[in-house]
Amino acid sequence: MSDLNPFYCDGCPRCLHRDNPPTNGITAGGSLTAADRCGACRHIWTCTWAIVPGRVLPPPPAIR
Structure with missing residues (x-):
């Protein structure tokens, strides 16, 4: 996706x-x-x- 969004949202490639x-x-x-x-x-x-800058980064992966 090329539109601006605050959370790095993406479109599903399947549906x-x-x-x-x-x-x-x-x-x-x-x-x-x-x-x-x-x-x-x-x-x-x-x-x-x-x-x-200014976009919210997602949390790092949980390591179990």
Whole structure:
């Protein structure tokens, strides 16, 4: 998605449901690799973003 959003939301590649916020993410070198889960069909995917000042970063993954 190329529209501006405060939470790095993404559209589902399977069912095209929009505005899925990442469940967690890892930042490195000015980029964010986020894990997303669709609120409609529960599909899981990753998305990489450039970090934008002012946007809310997702929490890091839980390590068990």
